[in-house]
Amino acid sequence: MLKLFRSLKPFWLLILFTFVLVFLQSMSDLYLPTLMSDIVDKGIIEGDIPYIWKIGSFMLAVALGGAICSIAASYLSAKVAGGFGRSMRSRVFQHVQNFSLQEFDKLGTASLITRTTNDIAQTQQVLTMMLRMMISAPMMCIGGIIMAVSKDAKLSLIIVVIVPVLAGSIALIAGMGMPLFKAMQVKLDKLNRVLRENLTGIRVIRSFNRIQHEQERFKEANYDLTSTAVRVNKIMAAMMPIMMIVMNLSTIAIVWFGGLRIRDGHMQVGDLMAFIQYAMQIMFSLIMVSMVFVMVPRASASAARINEVLSITPDIDDPLVAQSSEEGRGYLEFRDVTFSYPGAEQPALSGISFTAKPGETTAIIGGTGSGKSTLLSLIPRFYDVAEGSVLVDGVDVREMTQEELRAKIGFVPQKALLFTGTIADNIRYGKKDATDEEIREAADIAQATEFIMNMKDGFESEIAQGGNNVSGGQKQRLSIARALVRRPEIYAFDDSFSALDFKTDAKLRSALKPVTRDATVLLVAQRVSTVMDADRIIVLDEGRIAGIGTHRELMETSDVYREIVSSQLSEEEIA
Template sequence: MLKLRKYLKPFQIPIFLVLVLVLLQSLSELYLPTLMSDIVDKGVVTGDTDYIWKIGGYMLLVAAGGMVCSIAASFFSAKAASGFGRLLRSKIFSHVGNFSLSEFDKLGTASLITRTTNDITQIQQVMIMMLRMMAMAPMMCIGGIIMAYSKDAKLTLVLAVAIPLLIVAIVVIARKGMPLFKAMQVKLDKLNRVLRENLTGIRVIRSFNRVEHEKKRFDEANWDLTQTAIKVNKIMAAMMPVMMIVLNLTTVAIIWFGGHRISNGHMEVGDMMAFIQYAMQIMFSFIMLSMMFVMIPRASVSAVRINEVLDTTADIKDPDAVRTTNGQKGHVEFRDVTFSYPGAEMPAISNISFSMNPAEVTAIIGGTGSGKSTLINLIPRFYDVDSGQVLVDGVDVQEMTQEQLRHKIGFVPQQAVLFTGTIAENIRYGKEDASEKEVHHAAEIAQANEFISSMPEGFDSIIAQGGTNVSGGQKQRLSIARALVRKPEIYIFDDSFSALDFKTDAKLRAALKEETVHSTVLIVAQRVSTIMDADRIIVLDDGKISGIGTHKDLMESCSVYREIVMSQLSEEEIA
């Protein structure tokens, strides 16, 4: 947790005020038993009513002052902790935003969500308690010992026995609880992952009648977390009875030995009453610390998990010296590129070399797992190559900033992703300052105008979370419109026409041809009919190039391409 203290710097003033207010509150509570002792010894014993009223009034004022300090300290501690949580969440969000896909694969989406929400909440709650209890407990403990000693030095020997017993109990219980808190956070990750898979894959689950199986999976993960939580709470629950036993035995011992000292004339009745209250304050300060030890182990685990995210550095970084392009626009070249996913035994693609030029359409086709999507993910630098070079406009993509590189690209992913908001806002995601005319034009080229105009609010119609209120084909067309409005130098379509019928596909490609006449276009497709007219077709097989050429050339020279064509088209269509 100490590594996170740098995020407390903006809240130094509220933290300082909390410490001052807690000090004043502690002083007021430490002063009250002494005033009560005076009332008993000098007022009650002597029958001095005026003195009782006078000191009683002081007690009320001191108690009221302590209450005001307590309320103010609660306010400032909550303000500092909430601000700290907000700052830490923002830091993690922006840090994670710089991750490459490799870091997401490594940490896991479900775990990142848990760390950004639950783990930070754990630390935030502990911080509120620390600012109050961790500051107050030492003050009350030290002050209580001093005040108790001032009342009767010999009676403090009772505390010399009780306090070590409390410390041993706290340490033993905390050591047993720490590993279980760590296990709880891991199991919470698992529960979050199972729940996320259930919610995102509900259509598949229902279509395969796997609802009961998924319920069982969730119940197992939930029960596993519950059992660990019960176990750790049993251990922590043992702390309070131990505290109360020691507390009550200490009170009995004080009364026993104090009674003897009063009968021998070494102590006043009021002093013994004050001593008991100081002993209670000392004991309760340890109880406050024990409550912290219930929370701190879990918060420490959360802090480790948060630091793991913050300490994870992105594999893909912007270069210190950025090279400028050589004037070419939209030229892309692969030079002997090889890439493997982390932990994979075999490269996903090997020794890939080809080039793409503006005003040309390049298509990539191949079987499932041949490396098509992997290849195009290297152009916007979602991953970095193991060897070789990917050049855009004559410059290695690793020598350009990610913003500079991606500004040149209009990317349409294989799985169309839409965001909550209007249709116009989703299209403007490609170009924030796009005019209404540009938005409408992009939608028209993407063949989306027809279904948009049929919606009640047109371009102001709301897209639900995940685009659940539009079909797969409509989502793809809106994704294409989002890329078109950007007017980039390079268009990348990753199997972006698969959900379209043949008629819409043909109309869209005809419109795209006119719109992208000065741009480089790269199309990944499963359907031969989508890419037959491309200027260059690249055939991938097991991560390697099996052939490059036009449809006609490949039919004669590439057996892999010929097999794909024969499996999809009739003899009349091929002819």
Template sequence: MIKLFKFLKPYAASIAAVLVLVFFQSLSELYLPTLMSDIVNKGIINGDTNYILRVGGLMLIVAAGGTICTIIASFLSSKIATGFGKILRGNVFSKVENYSLQEFDKIGTSSLITRTTNDITQIQQVLIIILRIMVSAPMMCIGGIIMAVSRDATLSLVIVVAVPIIAGTIFIIVRKGVPLFKIMQTKLDKLNLVLRENLTGIRVIRAFNRNDHEKKRFDEANLDLTNTAIKVNKIMAALMPMMMLLLNFTTIAIIWFGGIRVDRGYMQVGDLMAFIQYVMQIMFSLIMVSMMFVLIPRASASATRINEVLDMTSQINDPEEIVSADSKRGYVEFKDVSFSYSGAEQPVIKNISFSAKPGEVTAIIGGTGSGKSTLISLIPRFYDADSGNILVNGVDIRKMSQEDLRGKIGFVPQKAVLFSGTIEENIKYGKEDATKEEVLYACEIAQAGEFISNMKDGLDSMIAQGGTNVSGGQKQRLSIARALVRKPEIYIFDDSFSALDFKTDAKLRAALESETEDSTMIIVAQRVSTVMNADRIIVLNDGEIAGMGKHKELLNNCEVYREIVSSQLSEEELA
């Protein structure tokens, strides 16, 4: 957790102010028992009312000063912890934004959400306690011991016996609790995962009447977390009763032996009262430390998880020396490219070689799991190829900056993703400075103009989170418009016409043909009708190229393509 404290640098002055305030607060609390002792020894015993009022007034002033210091220190501590949380969340988010998909696959989306929210909140809470308790508790403990010894060194032997027993009790309980706090965070990830799957897949769950099954899954994950939480809280709950028991026994011992010393004239009554107060302060400072140990283990587990995110290096980075592209525009070439996912036994794609030129349409077709989406994911460097080279405009993409590379690409993913906001904002996601005319034109080409004009607010119509208030086909057309408004050198359509009817599909492809004539177009599709007019069709089978050429050529020399075509088109259409 100490590693994360580097993010506290902007609050160095505020932290120093808190330390000073806590110091003066501790001094005021340590001074009050001495003043009370003086009132008893000099005021009450001698019947000096003026002395009692004078010292009593001083006690009020000291108490008021300590209270003011406490209030200001609490305010500053909260401000520091909140600001620290803001900075830390910003850094975690920025780090995650730069991850490649491999890092996302490794940690998991649900875990990243938990780490960015719950884990940082845990550290925030503990930071407030550290600033308030971890600083004041040692001051109170050491100061209390010094003041108690100054009152009666012999009676202080009671503290020498009590403190190691209390410290040993704290150590045993915390040692049992720390591993369970780490397990709790992992089980919270699991609960978050189940909940997220339920919320995002609610339509499928209801369509298949799996509500009871999902409820059972959630209950199992919830009960697992609950049982671990109960177990760790039972252990930690034993801490406070044990502390109070030891405190009470210590108080009894002090009164017992202190009474004997007062009776024998070695000690005054006021000094015994002050001694009891100082021992109480020592014990309570240890209790505060023990309470801190209840929260620190969980925060420590959270800090480890956050450091894992911050320390994880993305496997896809910009090169130190960026190579500029040559005069080619939109030229894409694969040279003997192979790729396998982390932990996979076999490569997903093997020895892929082809080129796609501006003004041409390159289509990729193949069975499910043949590697089509993986292949095109390598072009924007969502993943890096294990071997071989991918060239864009004659330059290896690993020698280009990711921003420059992706700026040349208009990508339409297989699963259309829309963000909450207006339709115009979603389309401008492809080009921030796009004019309204450019947005409307992109919508017309994407065949989205008609349904947008029929909506009450047109381009200003709101899209719900996840695009749940538009159909699958409308989502795809808006995603295509978002790519079109960018006017990129390379268009990549990853099965982006699957939710469209044949009529809209045909109209869209016809509109795209004239719009993208100066750009390279790469289309992944399942429908033969979508790819049959392409300049080049690449047929994938088990991650390898089974055939490449035009529609008629492949019908004659590629069995895999013939099977795909015959499964979709009638003999008349084939002829």
């Protein structure tokens, strides 16, 4: 947790003011019992009414000053904690943005969401308490002991017995709670994962009548978290009764032995009343410490999880000295590329070598799991190759900045993804300064204008989260328009026409030809009809190239390609 709190440097001035205010509030609280003692011993017992008014007015002023300091300290501590939470969320988010897909797979989306929200909220809450109590609790405890001893040293022996009992109880309870708090955060991850899968997969769940099954999964995860929370709260709930028992027994002891001291003339009534209050302040300060101890175990578990994210060094990073490629070309080359997913027994791609030139369309086809999408993911460096190299305009992609590399690529993923906002916003995502004319032109080429204009507000129509208010084919066309609007050097279409009917597919590919005349086009597809007219077709089989050539050449040389073609086309179409 201390590692995270190093991020508090920008707030040092506010923290200093908070500590000063808390110090003044603590001094006020410590001074009030002494003033009360004077009123009783010198005012009430001696019947000195003016003295009572004088000291009473001073007490009110001190109490009012303490209240003002308390309110101001609460405001500043909340401001510091809120600023810390904001900066930590930004820091984690920006760090995660640099992760490769490999790091995302390792931690999991649900866990990253929990760490960015719940875990940071836990540390923020503890920080608020610590800013208030880090100065206040020790001061009240030490100051209370000093003031109690000044009133009666022998009676203070009771406090010597009380403090170790309370401190030991707090340490024991906190020690029992720490492992359970850590377990709670892991179980919260699991609950979030189940909930996220349920919400995103609701169509599949309903179509297969698995609602009851998912309810059981959620119930199990929810019960697991709840039972752990109940266990830890039972442990922590024991703290307050222990505190109250010790406080009440100590009060009885102080009154009993204090009464004997007063009887023997060693102590005055006012001093006894002040002593009781100082004893209460000492014990309340320990209760404040215990409250921090209740929160610290969970917060430290959360802090460890946040540090785990921040300590991960992304596998993919920009080179210290980046090389720049020539502008406006888009020449792509794979040189003996091999790639394996973490933990996989066999490489996903092995010995891949080919070139793709501007003005040409290179299609990639193969069976399920042959490595088509993986190959495309290596170009924008979603993953880095294990062996060999991927070159864009003669420069290894690992020697270019990610921003420069990706600015050259218009990528359309296999699963079309849209963002909350208008249709125009989603297309403009490909080029932030795109004009309305450029957006409309991109939509025309992507065969999206017709359905867009049939919507209520046209290009200003709202897209729901995940694009759930448009069909799969419409999402694909908007994704294609998003790539087209940036006019990249390299177009990478990852099975981006699968949801389109044959007529729309043909019209879209026809409209793409003049636009992509000077660009390199890579096209992953399942349909033979989509790749037949490509300048070059690469056939993948189990991560290896099983053939390269035109449709006619592959029909004569590649058994794998002939098998794919015969499974999709009739003999007349093949002929």
